[in-house]
Amino acid sequence: MKDRKLLMIPGPIEFSPEVLRAMGMATTSHVAPNFIEAFGQALEWLRDVFLCPSGQPFVIAGSGSLAMDVAAANLIEPGDHALVVNTGYFGDRFAALLERYGATVTQVLAPALGDAPALEQVEAALKECDFKLMTITHVDTSTAVCADVKGLAALGREYGALVVVDGVCAVAGEELRQEAWGVDLALTASQKAIGVPPGLALVVAGPRAMEAFHRRKAPVGSYYADWTNWLPIMEAYEARRPSYFGTPAVNLVWALNVSLGQVLDEGMDTRFARHRRLSDALKAAITALGMKQVPVSAERTATTLTAPYYPDGVDSSVLGHIKEAGIILAGGLHPDIKARYFRIGHMGVVSASDILATIGAIEKGLAQVGYAFEPGVGLAAAQAIGWPALT
Amino acid sequence: MKDRKLLMIPGPIEFSPEVLRAMGMATTSHVAPNFIEAFGQALEWLRDVFLCPSGQPFVIAGSGSLAMDVAAANLIEPGDHALVVNTGYFGDRFAALLERYGATVTQVLAPALGDAPALEQVEAALKECDFKLMTITHVDTSTAVCADVKGLAALGREYGALVVVDGVCAVAGEELRQEAWGVDLALTASQKAIGVPPGLALVVAGPRAMEAFHRRKAPVGSYYADWTNWLPIMEAYEARRPSYFGTPAVNLVWALNVSLGQVLDEGMDTRFARHRRLSDALKAAITALGMKQVPVSAERTATTLTAPYYPDGVDSSVLGHIKEAGIILAGGLHPDIKARYFRIGHMGVVSASDILATIGAIEKGLAQVGYAFEPGVGLAAAQAIGWPALT
Numbered sequence: 001m002k003d004r005k006l007l008m009i010p011g012p013i014e015f016s017p018e019v020l021r022a023m024g025m026a027t028t029s030h031v032a033p034n035f036i037e038a039f040g041q042a043l044e045w046l047r048d049v050f051l052c053p054s055g056q057p058f059v060i061a062g063s064g065s066l067a068m069d070v071a072a073a074n075l076i077e078p079g080d081h082a083l084v085v086n087t088g089y090f091g092d093r094f095a096a097l098l099e100r101y102g103a104t105v106t107q108v109l110a111p112a113l114g115d116a117p118a119l120e121q122v123e124a125a126l127k128e129c130d131f132k133l134m135t136i137t138h139v140d141t142s143t144a145v146c147a148d149v150k151g152l153a154a155l156g157r158e159y160g161a162l163v164v165v166d167g168v169c170a171v172a173g174e175e176l177r178q179e180a181w182g183v184d185l186a187l188t189a190s191q192k193a194i195g196v197p198p199g200l201a202l203v204v205a206g207p208r209a210m211e212a213f214h215r216r217k218a219p220v221g222s223y224y225a226d227w228t229n230w231l232p233i234m235e236a237y238e239a240r241r242p243s244y245f246g247t248p249a250v251n252l253v254w255a256l257n258v259s260l261g262q263v264l265d266e267g268m269d270t271r272f273a274r275h276r277r278l279s280d281a282l283k284a285a286i287t288a289l290g291m292k293q294v295p296v297s298a299e300r301t302a303t304t305l306t307a308p309y310y311p312d313g314v315d316s317s318v319l320g321h322i323k324e325a326g327i328i329l330a331g332g333l334h335p336d337i338k339a340r341y342f343r344i345g346h347m348g349v350v351s352a353s354d355i356l357a358t359i360g361a362i363e364k365g366l367a368q369v370g371y372a373f374e375p376g377v378g379l380a381a382a383q384a385i386g387w388p389a390l391t
Numbered sequence: 392m393k394d395r396k397l398l399m400i401p402g403p404i405e406f407s408p409e410v411l412r413a414m415g416m417a418t419t420s421h422v423a424p425n426f427i428e429a430f431g432q433a434l435e436w437l438r439d440v441f442l443c444p445s446g447q448p449f450v451i452a453g454s455g456s457l458a459m460d461v462a463a464a465n466l467i468e469p470g471d472h473a474l475v476v477n478t479g480y481f482g483d484r485f486a487a488l489l490e491r492y493g494a495t496v497t498q499v500l501a502p503a504l505g506d507a508p509a510l511e512q513v514e515a516a517l518k519e520c521d522f523k524l525m526t527i528t529h530v531d532t533s534t535a536v537c538a539d540v541k542g543l544a545a546l547g548r549e550y551g552a553l554v555v556v557d558g559v560c561a562v563a564g565e566e567l568r569q570e571a572w573g574v575d576l577a578l579t580a581s582q583k584a585i586g587v588p589p590g591l592a593l594v595v596a597g598p599r600a601m602e603a604f605h606r607r608k609a610p611v612g613s614y615y616a617d618w619t620n621w622l623p624i625m626e627a628y629e630a631r632r633p634s635y636f637g638t639p640a641v642n643l644v645w646a647l648n649v650s651l652g653q654v655l656d657e658g659m660d661t662r663f664a665r666h667r668r669l670s671d672a673l674k675a676a677i678t679a680l681g682m683k684q685v686p687v688s689a690e691r692t693a694t695t696l697t698a699p700y701y702p703d704g705v706d707s708s709v710l711g712h713i714k715e716a717g718i719i720l721a722g723g724l725h726p727d728i729k730a731r732y733f734r735i736g737h738m739g740v741v742s743a744s745d746i747l748a749t750i751g752a753i754e755k756g757l758a759q760v761g762y763a764f765e766p767g768v769g770l771a772a773a774q775a776i777g778w779p780a781l782t
Contacts, residue, residue: 004417012418012641023642024415026395027403027588029719061590062453062615063637069615100614191638197418199452199590199640222613223491224453224460244724246454247582249590249640250403251414328420333635 005323008358009330010141010169010305010345012191012198015255016262022255023197030250031242038257039237039248045260046204049194050171050186051268052178055204058227058234059256061249064168064189066225067201068097071135071164071185073222074205074213078102080132083125083161087116087147088140089334090166098135101221106131113336114294116147119155126159132212133162133184138170142334144307144343145295146174150181157182162209168192171202172263173304173347175272184209190252193275193304193347195259199252262349272303278346278355279303281382285359288381289366289373294334294341304347309340314371316342321368325361355382396714399749400721401532401560401696401736403582403589406646407653413646414588421641422633429648430628430639436651437595440585441562441577442659443569446595449621450647452640455559455580457616458592459488462526462555462576464613465596465604469493471523474516474552478507478538479531480725481557489526492612497522504727505685507538510546517550523603524553524575529561533725534685535698535734537565541572548573553600559583562593563654564695564738566663575600581643584666584695584738586650590643653740663694669737669746670694672773676750679772680757680764685725685732695738700731705762707733712759716752746773 007014028035039059046057060066072094076082082103084095087110095105108117108125126134134156136147149165156163165186167176173193178186183206190200205213205227213227220226229245236243263271283301286293286308294307310318316331319342323329330345332338344358359378366373398405419426430450437448451457463485467473473494475486478501486496499508499516517525525547527538540556547554556577558567564584569577574597581591596604596618604618611617620636627634654662674692677684677699685698701709707722710733714720721736723729735749750769757764 007418007420009420011638012420015418020415020417024411026411027398027406027582029398029400029403029721030589031721032719060453062451062457063640065620065637066453066615069613072614097614100610100617189638191418191641197640197642198421198638199643219491222460222615223463223488224457224613225615226491229456246456247402247580247589249454249588249643250582251588252590252640328423330420330422 006327006354006357008327008344008346008354010343011189013195013345013348014350015195015197016259016349018262019195019255019259022258023251025251025254027250030248035250036237036240036242039253040240042253042257042260043234043238045264046202049260049263049268050178050204051176051180052186052204052206054179055206056210056234058203058205058230059253060201060230061199061246062201063198064201067168067187067189067203068094068166069222070201070203070225071187072097072101073220073225074227075133075162075164075185075209076101076103077216077218081106081129083108083131083134085117085122085134085136085147085152086110087137087143087145089142090137090140090168094135094137094166112296113334114143114145114296116145116300119148119151122152123155126155126161131159131161133164135164135166138165138167138176139174139302139304141169141305143294144302144305145300146302149176149183153182162212169302169304172271173275174302178204179206190256195263195348196252196255199249200256275303275347277385278350278352279306281385282306282344282346282355282359284385285378285382289362289378294337304345306344306346307341310342311371314366314369315339318365318369321365322361325364327358327361397718397745397748399718399735399737399745401734402580404586404736404739405741405745406586406588407650407740409653410587410646410650413649414642416642416645418641421639426641427628427631427633430644431631433644433648433651434625434629436655437593440651440654440659441569441595442567442571443577443595443597445570446597447601447625449594449596449618449625450639450644451592451621452590452637453592454589455592458559458578458580458594459485459557460613461592461594461616462578463488463492464611464616465618466524466553466555466576466600467492467494468607468609472497472520474499474522474525476508476513476525476527476538476543477501478528478534478536480533481528481531481559485526485528485557503687504725505534505536505687507536507691510539510542513543514546517546517552522550522552524555526555526557529556529558529567530565530693530695532560532696535693535696536686536691537693540567540574544573553603560693560695563662564666565693569595570597581647586654586739587643587646590640591647666694666738668776669741669743670697672776673697673735673737673746673750675772675776676769680754680769685728695736697735697737698732701733702762705757705760706730709756709760712756713752716755718749718752
């Protein structure tokens, strides 16, 4: 029996064997011709994955929080007003970050945990003040709430705010059409649906974001996040010229090149559809097993992540039994309900087989803690969603 | 014939097979019990490698420039005075960084390129002003100049300044006894003598640095670099408790655990001595081949890095021939002399065999561009240094 357990948490996720092979390859120089080619190509491919042909990609060693830092530090000047559309923990973080760089922050809160602010609420806030930028958490990893990025971005544009999307748990899984939807900056971390081990902050900035940066009067608050340092480097790699500011995370960039190639081989529309299909199947199983979810409606639910409440009489100890059955899931993150729910990540190379294995292990775990249900009811509900041949 | 060439640049360096295997392992959760153990152990081992038993280690996803950013952002408050002991390009960078966070910076410049400021010069500057901190670049990667950290740190302490050492091209190769020498903060990047692919910023802060941080009145200028976010995380991993601020670069942390274990298995004194012996041998070869070096004296020369000027009639095209012969070296970095010299990194798992292979390839390259010398004279000079059995 295989010892290795399947990692079904909201990042790091399971990575493809080709990506892991790239991670373990002997490290090249950061100015080796083949590395420059791989980095340059990865930058070009980021535009295709973010669906932002006129965007400027940035790949910087760091976590997803660095990607948020890059957005805030480069776009905010002291005294600016910023609007945060808050759907959970990561909205709170963006607010703290924007304030650090001198912004006055207004937050639009969801009417309830698991919900997202209505467009009307956001529009009312936009009317009140001249915001320089607005942030949206596409999928809040703490709640599995998916924001209506398309609708919110259109509103932000209408009222003249730069639209910034925290796509950490979303990009390359959840549908995002950065340029078509008028998103000025989108960001993510490598270890989510992009499919690369943790350690790269990924940002694509559209022309309006770059113009706002070039128009700055105050120096960027963070030295490491400053585009003044990184823009010439990204331009050089894309022009296939050697350049140096800080040593890139070479192995991770090789892995990024491999993974972005795999993402684009699948095609973005096919990929979005696969994430939706697998998510629908898993969520059908969760419902069939009698569990409610943190997001208040199907419309507000992520396709990269599922956040079920434990059923009555069940607590987080069930996660240990599920792990024994071969699947690693994540506990709660949002402080208000931390002990009452758990999280299942399903992004990147995730397959129908992985989803079935996950449901099977959840059923076994629930049975072991004495929860009453008809064995197989979750698996049958997932199967009934009628997905195509296993992929 | 092997296609793979030996990477003898000042980082990324050659990594051990065990480290590369850790890089390519299936990624674990950042809160998996075995990962928490590996991360916690790596933090403990950093204290041993930096020789700073009372230090607080920080491991954060990012490049070496982030490690510098962490030092400056957490220790500087607007209005502080800082002294930079400048031995090249990375002294300039530290000055820019400190200014970004509101410091007024005084630089003590070396009397000439390739030299370091004399202790008397630095003392004169320390007498002039009440500096909150002083930075020293242990080995400036642009010049291969090695600063007298022990002497400078004693001076800094005497005058009440926090002593910050940029050890990017030094830690775990060049002798550094952080606590015994009174260094309040030392930093490095993973891809240098520590022996892990690029992507981790490593910082060890002593008690006086942590006290200065805790006494701050102004918030830390950079959000991502802020110890307020990272200190609880480092404490949690060391106490073997799960915790979350940003997802650690999991594969790199596993690799760090493996490499630090290998470093400590060798022992710090043995390791410093090996670096010195191999450096002496290579530098003897460079001299025997009629080349001068950027550092003005043996006393001011790094043992992790060698920076020879090209001999008369030779230019950077020789690096292409050396590469053909199997060894990748680096060109110049310091803007004043960029085209006139090259750089050879010899850190980490580097062996006597690697040094001989490097000298052999340099001899072949020089011969191919028509430089006149007695073939083998470099190899013989290195061999005459009388190193022990190949390691």
